[in-house]
Amino acid sequence: DVKVTQSSRYLVKRTGEKVFLECVQDMDHENMFWYRQDPGLGLRLIYFSYDVKMKEKGDIPEGYSVSREKKERFSLILESASTNQTSMYLCASSLLVLYGYTFGSGTRLTVV
């Protein structure tokens, strides 16, 4: 089974901090994605990547950046955390879209 690992289950950060969320997958997938999930808003795509050093903006990229230096690792960066970035962050990877995604277990980030 594909395993997608997110480095932290729970994080508490202060407003203005730079925050790194790490995601690693072990199945050589080219495609990786970052979503955030909020009550009433569902899953919203932040950024995605189809290859190393490649990134594309999703629907809500403002306030975020990403890094993909190695195929297995896709990092989400909150440049200056704000309280409205308090959310559940989900990383996913896929080989081909017709197989769907595999998600990591999520990071619940609270910005105070």
Place this chain on the structure above:
Amino acid sequence: RKEVEQDPGPFNVPEGATVAFNCTYSNSASQSFFWYRQDCRKEPKLLMSVYSSGNEDGRFTAQLNRASQYISLLIRDSKLSDSATYLCVVNIHNQGGKLIFGQGTELSVKP
């Protein structure tokens, strides 16, 4: 209009009931379809893909109606362990590997 729309529920049903979830999508270029299951405070997990001919996996049956842009999920003989949120998901042909998620339908199965 949302690209993928679902009735949020909650659906409260007794054990053994049959329950059906519906989902509509707005983009006719949608080409891949899925149902995901998400337990409380957990990540979504793929339940099943949805094929044009319809498909079944045990107690679960998924149907696709391309003409009406409509997807359904039927759960027969529901179990307590089926309690979760069910997410309808589509991929749009000209948007590469991105999946678009509905907000989910909450199911609660009671003894």
